[in-house]
Amino acid sequence: MSQYAPQLKAFTVLHRATNASQEVTKKQILTSNLNLTEFAVMELLYHKGEQPIQIIGKKVLIASSSITYVVDKLEQKGFVHRKSCANDRRVTYAALTDLGHQQIKAIFPAHEQKIAEIFEILSNEELEILTDLLKRVGHHASQI
Template sequence: MRIYSYNNDGELLPEEIDTINRLMNIPLDSLNLEAIAVVTNIYRVAQGLRNKMEQKVLSEYGLSWTAFSMLYDMWIGDSVETKKLAELAGVSKATISNITKTLEQKELCYRKNDPRDRRVTYVALTPKGKQVMEALYPKFHQNEVEIVSSLTIDEQKRMTTSLRKVIRDNDF
């Protein structure tokens, strides 16, 4: 059985139709198509956003999404513990260590140990790293605005509220 559904705003995305049609052949007690659509679309937006930003903005600076994320967190929070950087970026401490080495080679950041506990390492921006972020962020933000430009401010606010709820309820 093939399903061709429409939502309130028009035809579903072709990928959503394909997903629904595939899942209708699987015997499930209760199929929550809305949950599938939300999670799938969040994933697609996240991947698309990451790819677009890497190609349009970050490539000019030779940065990956995770490297930018680290620089951004250091820019906002001054020095940040490597464990916290890993949590914020959703990667392992080993990944943070490898990216930190690359960023150190580019003279964008440096490591420092906690004087009270040598096992704890912080990473901070160098003056060059601060300059890069001050030049990079306006371009990054311009693309953020472009990405959501088809949404009204009220739609953006509602989406933000909903996403924050998902983040809080799942400890993301």
């Protein structure tokens, strides 16, 4: 038996739980005529307001090379528009259009409900503990 068996088991369980959770939310998101990255960008803009395009990729965990394509697709659908920064010509913001705001406002409650269903087996105290533990693991992993 490996000396790292508990860590390997925890990693495997975390990975499987993440995949299962993502599969459930993916099915729900795809019914809205958006793919996962489009939804993630729209959700970010819905909750945080306009964002520099260069920052969006980091916040929704997609490659910076892909973010322009995703914003282009959302712009073609009429959900997002670009705004130039008044102070810095190198910066371009993405912002929801009125149609985009209506779309995400209509579909976000179902997404939120699906996430609540995933975690309904845990108490609020257990959720706090889980969140704290995952933050610790994530911060530690980013330092390695």
